[in-house]
Amino acid sequence: MTAEAQTGPLPFYLRPAGLILIVGLLTALKIFAAANSHFVEDEAYYRLWGLSPALSYYDHPPMIGWWIGIGQALFGDTVFAVRALVIVSGVVGSLALWRTASLLFGRPAAGWSVLFLNASLLVGIGGILATPDAPSVLFWGLSLWALTELSASKNANWWLMIGLMAGCGLLAKYSVLFLGAGIVLWLVWVPDARRWWRCWQLWAGGLLALLCFSPVLYWNHAHDWVSFYKQFGRAGTEGYTARYVPEFLGALIGLLNPLIAVLAAAGSITLFKGLRARENAASLLLLTVLPFLLYLVYHSLHSRVQANWPAPLFPAFAMMAAVFVTNRPAGGALWQRLAQAGVALGLAVAVVVQLHAVWPITGTFARKDPTFQLRGWPEIGQEVKALADREGAGFVATTSYGLNGQLDFLLKDDLPVFQLTERIRYIMQPEADLSLFDGPGLYVAEKRRNREGDLRRSFANVEEVAELTRKVKDVPLEKLVVYKVDGRIGPVFEPVDSK
Secondary structure: OOOOOOOOOOOHHHOHHHHHHHHHHHHHHHHHHHHHOOOOHHHHHHHHHHHOOOOOOOOOOOHHHHHHHHHHHHHOOOHHHHHHHHHHHHHHHHHHHHHHHHHHHOHHHHHHHHHHHHHOHHHHHHOOOOOOHHHHHHHHHHHHHHHHHHHHHOOOOHHHHHHHHHHHHHOOOHHHHHHHHHHHHHHHHOHHHHHHHHOHHHHHHHHHHHHHHHHHHHHHHHOOOHHHHHHHOOOOOOOOOOOOHHHHHHHHHHHHOHHHHHHHHHHHHHHHHHHHOOOHHHHHHHHHHHHHHHHHHHHHOOOOOOOOOOHHHHHHHHHHHHHHHHOOOOOOHHHHHHHHHHHHHHHHHHHHHHHHHHOOOOOOOHHHOOOHHHOOHHHHHHHHHHHHHHHOOOOEEEOOHHHHHHHHHHOOOOOOEEEOOOHHHHOOOOOOOHHHHHOOEEEEEEHHHOOHHHHOOOEEEEEEEEEEEEEEOOEEEEEEEEEEEEEEOOOOOOOOOOO
């Protein structure tokens, strides 16, 4: 199945020059926003990974930490450095998507695919955030590109590239395992693809993926498989419920862009006809998506699916939407206008939100504003530094990984910051000098997560000295409490718990 039904010269915005211009302008905006807006909490935490590279980490495989480390080596310990390779990945991913869609469905579909992906709210708005989703989206997309090159060229050596890209994807997020399941489905379902079972390159590619993933396996073996317990323990094991399904679907449709989601759903129906006929292009696209999508639906029947989890599927969804738009031989003007409206809507929202991230338009929405995690942190850092100077504090302690990451960055030139709990998150860092805790320090916590009572087992003196308010345009977002601690009488850190 191809998508060449669209006839006549392509409009400028679907040609390579137009796509380069659009993606280039959006990338320039992302660079500006990335350099001038503060971290969200997870980014501040992942910044510590970049400063202490490791084979893997408690929460996820190491790829985002390695990316951040490269950015920090190039641009210093800055917010932009943390996000630099994420922005580059958006450009590389768009190029790979264009090539993939062009080979599978033709150039008109390739142009629409790139536009739809960049107009999705997840990519257009969240495309600067340094989280494990960024490398997982990139390497899932590059794996699909290499698979498409294999399918088009019949050159078995592409299996080595597929293995390398899939292995790098596994170094980003465990969810890329579902891509491997999808590739197996394609190899079984499409008659022409079955030839590859007899090629040594397929097995060598699988071994290459495993070798890429081996640092994560080794790290987990050395730490009682703690990361596997954390992540795979999320699989739904409780009773069935429908309460999370609307939330999952709503988040998926909203982050994809509602208008593009309509087109993607229609495109999946179009492609399903090709799947039933065992056509290669339709089967390759749908079957590589199917295992992960089925898992997400299954998970939503048990517990909440985080909105970012389906992110690796978005390039495929963009292609599905493009297939539908470019396969309208008659009466297609309506769908073309809907596609144009979807792209215009997504890009407009992306521009507004990226600028809003730097220059808040209003604080009225407070914590309902999706950018609220960015707000008010430099002021909090200044206030904590002033309190530390006043109280003669030699360290800052926290019990929240997000707050810990924020304060570590804000006080990096002034005071050491330690999270006292969840020490498994920080085993890649050098051991703390315990003599620091013999003198006075500060404990900072979100008021709703205050664990001041626990500190009394470690310090003789625990005294509240301030209550701080994180704000945006004078609108309160969150209360923080600050305690002075002194007189160490017991262990400061909770023991590392591997499970």
